[in-house]
Amino acid sequence: MEKTPENASQAAAAPLKLFGSWASSYTHRVQLALRLKGLEFAYAEEDLGNKSGELLRLNPVYKKVPVLVHGGRALPESVIILQYLDDAWPETRPLLPADAFDRALARFWCHFADDKLGPAVGAVFASTGEDQEAAVRQVHENLALIEAELRDGAFRGRRFFGGDDVGLLDVVLGCGSYWLAVFEEVTGVRLVDADAFPLFHSWLHDFEALDEVRETIPAIDRLLEYARGVRHMLLGLAGAGDAAASSTTATPTEAPAAAAPPAPAADIAVDI
Numbered sequence: 001m002e003k004t005p006e007n008a009s010q011a012a013a014a015p016l017k018l019f020g021s022w023a024s025s026y027t028h029r030v031q032l033a034l035r036l037k038g039l040e041f042a043y044a045e046e047d048l049g050n051k052s053g054e055l056l057r058l059n060p061v062y063k064k065v066p067v068l069v070h071g072g073r074a075l076p077e078s079v080i081i082l083q084y085l086d087d088a089w090p091e092t093r094p095l096l097p098a099d100a101f102d103r104a105l106a107r108f109w110c111h112f113a114d115d116k117l118g119p120a121v122g123a124v125f126a127s128t129g130e131d132q133e134a135a136v137r138q139v140h141e142n143l144a145l146i147e148a149e150l151r152d153g154a155f156r157g158r159r160f161f162g163g164d165d166v167g168l169l170d171v172v173l174g175c176g177s178y179w180l181a182v183f184e185e186v187t188g189v190r191l192v193d194a195d196a197f198p199l200f201h202s203w204l205h206d207f208e209a210l211d212e213v214r215e216t217i218p219a220i221d222r223l224l225e226y227a228r229g230v231r232h233m234l235l236g237l238a239g240a241g242d243a244a245a246s247s248t249t250a251t252p253t254e255a256p257a258a259a260a261p262p263a264p265a266a267d268i269a270v271d272i
């Protein structure tokens with residue numbers, strides 16, 4: 001079909017449905033982007049300990065949430081979904097900047113968030129003792145890189161990574177960073193020291209104060225209960241005192257511990 005403004009807007013008007021999980025920061029990214037763009041969507045909660053046939057059919061490759069279905073077509077992978085939303089609805093609250101280099105830079109730091117920072121934070125959560133100390137050092141090294149970008153680099157002088165308003169990197173980094181406080185509480189390990197990372201700290205404060213973010217992030221008590229359950233399970237599986245995932249691939253993604261049977265050890269991962 002020829003791509004005209006008319007049929008493009010018809011396509012954009014097709015219904016949106018999100019398959020997600022309530023404690024999944026990847027799901028929160030998509031919920032937040034949909035809210036920022038003011039888009040109506042239906043939501044299907046997945047039990048990650050017992051995934052629906054529909055989820056497996058929609059995301060046969062990774063079998064994970066989130067999956068966004070738009071007009072009957074399914075799209076997995078949170079960052080790809082966010083970019084799709086921005087491509088399909090470029091006018092309302094653009095998430096990516098107009099400049100090609102700035103767009104690429106935002107994508108680079110999103111990759112960093114998923115490739116380096118997230119796994120390091122997950123490793124702190126899933127370990128104890130020396131393994132945990134090493135993981136904390138990794139988190140601090142990664143936060144120092146972000147702090148340096150905010151202080152002297154690409155994002156210098158900005159309230160948000162996206163500028164005056166939140167953009168792609170804010171959504172990606174922000175939906176994940178609220179876990180830092182939860183993990184601090186559960187592990188007793190200090191991760192974000194406001195003195196060491198003042199700009200990151202103040203960015204996170206501003207991000208968490210946004211109405212759309214407050215609407216998206218579950219209540220802290222619920223997250224704490226969930227995180228305590230997952231940590232208990234991880235450490236239990238690893239054997240007393242010798243924490244699980246020295247594996248940093250571990251992803252907290254299973255359904256709430258209280259609501260779902262523990263997943264097999266091999267499936268346990270700490271993605272934030």
Ligand SMILES: N[C@@H](CCC(=O)N[C@@H](CS)C(=O)NCC(=O)O)C(=O)O
Nearest residue numbers: 024026064065066077078079253271
């Ligand atoms: N790279 C994926 C990660 C998604 C992901 O890890 N989802 C978790 C929930 S937070 C999941 O579905 N886990 C179930 C599983 O691993 O089987 C994205 O960005 O969407």
